[in-house]
Amino acid sequence: MFFHPYFWLKFRSHKMAKKNKDISTEEKIKEAARIVFTRKGFAATRTRDIAEEAGLNLALLNYYFRSKEKLFHLIMEEKFEQFFGTIARLLNDEGSSLEEKVQAVANDYIDMLLQNPDLPIFVLSEIKNNPGLFSDRIAGKLMTSKFYEQLSSIRPDINVFHFILNLLSMIIFPILAEPIITRTEAFKSGEFKKFVLERKKMIPIWFHTILHTEV
Amino acid sequence: MFFHPYFWLKFRSHKMAKKNKDISTEEKIKEAARIVFTRKGFAATRTRDIAEEAGLNLALLNYYFRSKEKLFHLIMEEKFEQFFGTIARLLNDEGSSLEEKVQAVANDYIDMLLQNPDLPIFVLSEIKNNPGLFSDRIAGKLMTSKFYEQLSSIRPDINVFHFILNLLSMIIFPILAEPIITRTEAFKSGEFKKFVLERKKMIPIWFHTILHTEV
DNA sequence: TGATGTTTTAAATAAATGATTAAATTTTGT
DNA sequence: ACAAAATTTAATCATTTATTTAAAACATCA
Numbered sequence: 001m002f003f004h005p006y007f008w009l010k011f012r013s014h015k016m017a018k019k020n021k022d023i024s025t026e027e028k029i030k031e032a033a034r035i036v037f038t039r040k041g042f043a044a045t046r047t048r049d050i051a052e053e054a055g056l057n058l059a060l061l062n063y064y065f066r067s068k069e070k071l072f073h074l075i076m077e078e079k080f081e082q083f084f085g086t087i088a089r090l091l092n093d094e095g096s097s098l099e100e101k102v103q104a105v106a107n108d109y110i111d112m113l114l115q116n117p118d119l120p121i122f123v124l125s126e127i128k129n130n131p132g133l134f135s136d137r138i139a140g141k142l143m144t145s146k147f148y149e150q151l152s153s154i155r156p157d158i159n160v161f162h163f164i165l166n167l168l169s170m171i172i173f174p175i176l177a178e179p180i181i182t183r184t185e186a187f188k189s190g191e192f193k194k195f196v197l198e199r200k201k202m203i204p205i206w207f208h209t210i211l212h213t214e215v
Numbered sequence: 216m217f218f219h220p221y222f223w224l225k226f227r228s229h230k231m232a233k234k235n236k237d238i239s240t241e242e243k244i245k246e247a248a249r250i251v252f253t254r255k256g257f258a259a260t261r262t263r264d265i266a267e268e269a270g271l272n273l274a275l276l277n278y279y280f281r282s283k284e285k286l287f288h289l290i291m292e293e294k295f296e297q298f299f300g301t302i303a304r305l306l307n308d309e310g311s312s313l314e315e316k317v318q319a320v321a322n323d324y325i326d327m328l329l330q331n332p333d334l335p336i337f338v339l340s341e342i343k344n345n346p347g348l349f350s351d352r353i354a355g356k357l358m359t360s361k362f363y364e365q366l367s368s369i370r371p372d373i374n375v376f377h378f379i380l381n382l383l384s385m386i387i388f389p390i391l392a393e394p395i396i397t398r399t400e401a402f403k404s405g406e407f408k409k410f411v412l413e414r415k416k417m418i419p420i421w422f423h424t425i426l427h428t429e430v
Numbered sequence: 431t432g433a434t435g436t437t438t439t440a441a442a443t444a445a446a447t448g449a450t451t452a453a454a455t456t457t458t459g460t
Numbered sequence: 461a462c463a464a465a466a467t468t469t470a471a472t473c474a475t476t477t478a479t480t481t482a483a484a485a486c487a488t489c490a
Contacts, residue, residue, distance in 0.1 A: 025437080043259035044344065047478060057439055062479055125340055127394045129259065136398045143399050161401065161410065162417060165392070166385055173384035176391065179342045183351045184358050186376065195376065202377060206425060213424045240467080262448060272469055277449055 026064050028054045033075050038118040041125050042072050076126060076133060083123045084138045086112055087168070091147040098150040099208060106171060106203040110196060113175045120172050155211065163210075170203055241279050243269045248290050253333040256340050257287050291341060291348060298338045299353045301327055302383070306362040313365040314423060321386060321418040325411060328390045335387050370426065378425075385418055 023031075032054035036045045047068050051058040065071040090105045113119065127134045148160050174181065174196055182192050238246075247269035251260045262283050266273040280286040305320045328334065342349045363375050389396065389411055397407050 040344070041256070041258070041340070043256065046476085048476095058478090059440085059480080060438070063437075066479095068478065121336075121339060121343060124336060124391050124394075125256070128336060129255065131394050131398065134395065134398060136400070143401060159413075162414065165389055165396070166421070168392070169384040169388035170381055173388045173391075174380055176339050176388075177380070177383070179339075179346050180349065181380070183346070183349060185351070186358060198374075199377065206381070209425060209428045210421060213428070261446080263446095273448090274450080274470085275468070278467075281449095283448065 025056060025060060028056060029061055029064055029071070030075070032056075033071050034078070037072060037075050038079060038116075038122040041122060042129070079119060080123060080134070080138070082112075082116065083119055084142070088138070088141040088145065091142060091145040091164075094146060098147065098154060099204065099211070101147050101150070102167065102207045103204045105167060106200050109171055110200050113172065114193060114196060117175055117178060120176050124176075158211075167203070167207065170199070170206070174199065240271065240275060243271060244276055244279055244286070245290070247271075248286050249293070252287060252290050253294060253331075253337040256337060257344070294334060295338060295349070295353070297327075297331065298334055299357070303353070303356040303360065306357060306360040306379075309361060313362065313369060314419065314426070316362050316365070317382065317422045318419045320382060321415050324386055325415050328387065329408060329411060332390055332393060335391050339391075373426075382418070382422065385414070385421075389414065 029050065032050045036049045036053050039045075040049070047061050048058055050071075051061060054060075061068070061071060065074070087105065087109055090108060091101060093101060093104065096104060143161060143164065147164065151158060151160050151163060178192060181187055181195075187195065244265065247265045251264045251268050254260075255264070262276050263273055265286075266276060269275075276283070276286060280289070302320065302324055305323060306316060308316060308319065311319060358376060358379065362379065366373060366375050366378060393407060396402055396410075402410065
């Protein structure tokens with residue numbers, strides 16, 4: 001009896017013909033897809049780019065993931081979780097004060113973005129192209145957070161939305177603008193990373209200033 | 216003697232077969248290209264999308280502009296000038312104080328972006344895909360501006376790069392994040408524009424606070 | 431080892447898409 | 461109105477690209 005390869009897809013985790021390879025073909029493809037999709041976005045990446053990045057035969061993409069679109073959705077959901085989940089966890093931490101949260105966000109999120117510089121533009125672009133990709137629930141997690149509670153009780157006169165958006169703007173925008181910033185005279189020689197790391201210290205200070213000034 | 220239509224391209228401005236149409240075919244194509252390219256980016260737009268948006272035969276794109284890429288470069292340069300030129304002119308104004316410049320940027324640039332909400336992500340994406348598109352000279356105009364001089368003389372202790380980047384972040388990022396913000400509970404009903412307009416007043420206040428606090 | 435199941439490969443297919451052609455239509459100048 | 465020039469159209473071409481196929485290679489285990 002003949003079974004098309006696709007038939008076996010659902011059982012693949014139970015049976016593995018080749019075991020103990022350093023890294024499975026499936027994972028090689030996913031890793032290549034992470035790199036290429038986040039670097040170029042869905043429309044600009046060709047399945048051939050991914051196969052090449054993975055060093056594998058083109059047909060394997062469809063063997064393991066059926067279509068470019070299915071593979072993309074998988075990667076996209078990972079990346080959205082990374083982008084929104086990281087920040088949501090930091091803003092919802094129970095054991096820290098408001099200003100500690102600002103510090104934690106500035107510190108940890110900047111580190112994460114420096115390691116994933118393509119992430120912000122990827123997420124923003126793909127959500128814009130297809131807003132349905134993005135579940136409302138996630139946005140709520142940001143805006144209705146422990147952080148929100150704390151700021152409202154300390155400074156009920158400050159609009160929390162503006163405050164959070166300012167924080168995210170100052171952290172994320174420089175990463176988005178990296179290709180522009182880097183071409184400026186002052187940044188010609190790999191100064192960009194140093195510049196962004198400076199902001200880890202400065203952002204908490206700026207927000208401290210805002211927080212302790214009556215308007 | 217036969218001349219291929221392309222031959223006539225260079226003379227088109229001298230001779231126009233059809234005059235006084237409401238809007239020329241060439242301009243119809245450019246306007247459609249502006250809309251579609253900025254909405255979807257180069258890779259995701261098909262020449263057929265532009266023809267459809269313009270309500271014209273597909274072949275006319277190549278008749279007037281020879282290739283998708285040539286048309287794109289034309290639009291891209293317009294859009295880059297709009298994005299960088301607008302801000303550079305505001306930051307280099309000779310007749311205004313530092314804080315007036317902050318106000319002018321907040322006010323005018325936010326207005327411009329609300330009318331061109333696709334502009335920031337378009338510019339950032341396309342520069343990232345092809346940094347060569349972006350001439351170093353433009354970035355310099357931002358960072359070495361009248362604004363730079365004024366801030367350095369008033370507050371030599373403040374890093375001008377961080378200051379300008381903060382200003383741009385707070386103005387541009389919300390527009391980039393619109394598809395996310397809009398899906399948040401609080402913004403369900405067309406509150407976004409009102410929210411961004413509030414920032415026209417608030418950004419100058421925040422920067423005033425920073426500017427008048429010793430660190 | 432050989433039968434069976436699984437993975438990988440090279441080649442083929444089909445759809446999408448940028449570009450071109452030649453003919454038809456419209457405009458212009460006389 | 462006529463001829464020449466310019467524009468527009470429908471059809472087609474050529475290339476790129478996602479996907480499928482069938483056979484080969486490999487792994488597992490009785």
